[in-house]
Amino acid sequence: MRMITFLLVGLIVHVVFFLSIFDIYFTSPLVHGMTPQATPLASPASRLVLVVADGLRADSLFTLLPNGSSRAPYLRSVMEERGTWGVSHTHVPTESRPGHVALIAGFYEDVSAVAKGWKENPVEFDSVFNETKHTWCWGSPDILPMFAKGASGDHVYTHTYPAKEEDFASTDASRLDTWVFTQVKSFFQSAKSNSSLRASLLERGNIFFLHLLGIDTNGHAHRPMSREYLDNIGLVDSGVAELVSMVEDFFGHDGRTAYVFTSDHGMTNWGSHGAGHPSETLTPLVVWGAGVHNAHKVSEPQPFNDGYLQDWKLEHLRRVDVNQADIAPLMASLIGVPFPVNSVGVLPLLYLNNSDQFKAESMYTNAIQVLEQYKMKMAQKKETTLSFFFTPYQLLTESKQAEFIHKARILIQLEKYEDAISLCRSLISKALEGLVYYHTYDRFFLGCSVVLGFVGWTSYVVLVILKTHAGLNRHPSLLKQIPSNTLARVCICVTVVITVFLLIQRSPITYYIYCLLPVPVWYSVLKESGTLTDLVRSAPSLPLWKCFGYFVLVAFGIELLVVSFFHRAMLTVGLAVLSLWPFLTGLFGKAKFRSLSWCLGCLCLAAFPLMPVMGREPNIHLVTCAGLLTLFTSACYLWSSGQRTPLHLSDRLQFVTQMLHVAVCAYVPSLTHSSLQQKQGLPLLNQIISWTTLASSMLVPLLSSTRLFHRLLSIFLSLTATYLLLSTGSEALFPPVLSWLMFVWINIEQEAMLAQGVSSRQELSTIDFSANIDITKIRQLKLDDIRRSYFFVFFIITAFFGTGNIASINSFDPASVYCFLTVFNPFIMGGLMMWKVIIPFIIVMCTFETIQVATQLSSRSLFLIVLVISDLMALHFFFLVQDYGSWLDIGTSISHYVIVMSMTIFLMLLSVVTHILTSQRLILWRRSKMHFP
Known part of the structure; x- marks a missing residue:
């Protein structure tokens, strides 16, 4: 019976130690309650088409065939004539859910989502889709629903195929992409005769999202070097070409549509993804249409030492790399909707073909949007910390925030746009550092509590081993003469002090567990500490050198x-x-x-x-x-x-x-x-x-x-x-x-x-x-x-x-x-x-x-x-x-x-x-x- 009790106590203690890491490191960085920020100037695009080719590697799209032609001729022509291209650098884990969240919401994998699989995010978050007038989505049932679920109102419409279609044993998974293109074609055809739908489509601030899973599925089933994978890229390229023609025809070639083609993650040569290999983290990004720079020819060497430009035969075209989360503010800026309030992305200005004023105002909006998150995080931490214990982030105190904002506005009014953009970048960098500072504010305190409990538990187990299984000589111990009720009173006093401190701090309930657990553990250690005296007095009879x-x-x-x-x-x-x-x-x-x-x-x-x-x-x-x-x-x-x-x-x-x-x-x-x-x-x-x-x-x-x-x-x-x-x-x-x-x-x-x-x-x-x-x-x-x-x-x-x-x-x-x-x-x-x-x-x-x-x-x-x-x-x-x-x-x-x-x-x-x-x-x-x- 005592063994069962010990195992149960040990199990509870280790579960607490295990869960502590989630409160210390796996808490959600997201905050809520910020005011959405939008650029005050007119946007260059009225609508945006986002195409995500799931599992597409950058080299698979950009590398030419042995005969010098491209397996994606349409996208290659866009890069060479009327668009801007680059590499989107993804973060680990290179999986579909975190990749799409970074693309569309602008923040990287929420680590509190580790136990949720890859189908949904466990916390509510804002996204570009949520800020649009309307968003229509076609594709996988694993990706689309999470953005509709997180949207306020009822303006994100999803069209998905049955989950059973995602079969790795399929003869040709490219049919998943064909399904998407067919559905989009039917959608625009029906809009021609549906007046209410047509009216919605003509409104400003819409997004059309195509999630293409065929490449990823073929990569898993047949490997990225297979004919199925590579042929699927050609199918997607021709599908995008037809899609662009259809969209332009529907909107009368008004030149108000922006297009973004990218991928959520790449894939290793052996058909897997999730880790940090370059084949998984380097994905293509091609942007063209309204508000986007045309292809920019360069004669000077570009600042990239990875050798890809030479391999892809793209040295003559300006390459603009971004972090994956930067794509969300780019899309928001192009169609003039508020930036996602949880975004940590930085607007890549080299993609924008607009006035310097528009760029400066957009970067200012980006900075204020990130700063709003920082201010909310700081307010939350300040509210739950005693004033004499609170240490603000020194690089971005309230006075420095006001100074940054005031100076940026003055520079924009004086038309010193480059200086304003540089200042806003600096503000974003400091705000992001400050977010990390306040997010990890309690980490040292909680870590000390867990370590104290860890050391106490291990000490107790060692004492139990020595007492019950080592056959030590028993001797009267001075430590055992300490009255147990005195020890209990001390522990009760310590418990009360810790509890009052945590109550004043308005700490979460889990903090009480981590901070109070060491008290009974060390109480048990002190009660058994007489065993240490037995060990010391038995030392002369022990084989010390062998023990050492x-x-x-x-x-x-x-x-x-x-x-x-x-x-x-x-x-x-x-x-x-x-x-x-x-x-x-x-x-x-x-x-x-x-x-x-x-x-x-x-x-x-x-x-x-x-x-x-x-x-x-x-x-x-x-x-x-x-x-x-x-x-x-x-x-x-x-x-x-x-x-x-x-x-x-x-x-x-x-x-x-x-x-x-x-x-x-x-x-x-x-x-x-x-x-x-x-x-x-x-x-x-x-x-x-x-x-x-x-x-x-x-x-x-x-x-x-x-x-x-x-x-x-x-x-x-x-x-x-x-x-x-x-x-x-x-x-x-x-x-x-x-x-x-x-x-x-x-x-x-x-x-x-x-x-x-x-x-x-x-x-x-x-x-x-x-x-x-x-x-x-x-x-x-x-x-x-x-x-x-x-x-x-x-x-x-x-x-x-x-x-x-x-x-x-x-x-x-x-x-x-x-x-x-x-x-x-x-x-x-x-x-x-x-x-x-x-x-x-x-x-x-x-x-x-x-x-x-x-x-x-x-x-x-x-x-x-x-x-x-x-x-x-x-x-x-x-x-x-x-x-x-x-x-x-x-x-x-x-x-x-x-x-x-x-x-x-x-x-x-x-x-x-x-x-x-x-x-x-x-x-x-x-x-x-x-x-x-």
């Missing part, structure tokens, strides 16, 4: 794991060092075969972190080889096991059935891949086999014997079958190699126990997971148990990063789930990918459960050590979280902390699952009732 050696080695090992989050190759170094363990500890002389097997297994597993995560071409033959390797190792075990302990007929039948199932699952990916290549879609039988395998993967092992290796083999076969269905190449070999090493680890730990004289040798084949362990056999912790716990944490990290890393989570290949579904569904696909990540976890967890049973050690004892090691890693990553540098640097550092904290919480829950998976048995007979003996 273990401490240094574990500290080095933890650092190695921390570095491995940044460089996966460090896991290879760690595995190479672990391979020497039997030779350095003398185990080789007592168990030569097992020591050599351990060494070989570590070295084989060490190859996986060196393999590329992204950019791997599918190799279904390796998936088949992994299935054959699984069958071979399983057959060898069954043969050797039969020599020692004959299998029951029911167990033999189950293993044979599972092996046949693995053989089928090894063949299904090959059959699916072949069918998709021939554009015949996903075979229904393959889909049924895949989902059935997934659904039964955790139930089938419960039918096998609870004998140690019998149950482990059943678990291995069941999980590997699912993993094969989720594999596309070399990663399919990972579970068999990992399982082989885990099998050797279990065996070699027996030799380690025997070498230390901790227990007599116990035949592993006779151990039964379901047997009731005699509590008298539960021994005290030894120093070597720290090594076992570290091995476990190391293998858990290896299981997570062995075939992937952060980038692979952001840029996973949809081909991994094609055996299950091909129609785009981010939640199901994400769930399947997470299950693929979890499978190696379960293999390691089951091994650790086995070692606990085999070494006659309380599961609580080892798990507490694991908890300390994991918490030390999490605390390390907490200090490594940064709020400066690139978005990718910041996001990666936060992700590391989230992963380690999630792993700790997840291991607590997974330990219960693996205990059931190893020790319980499901009986399907006896009157057809399920029974757990």
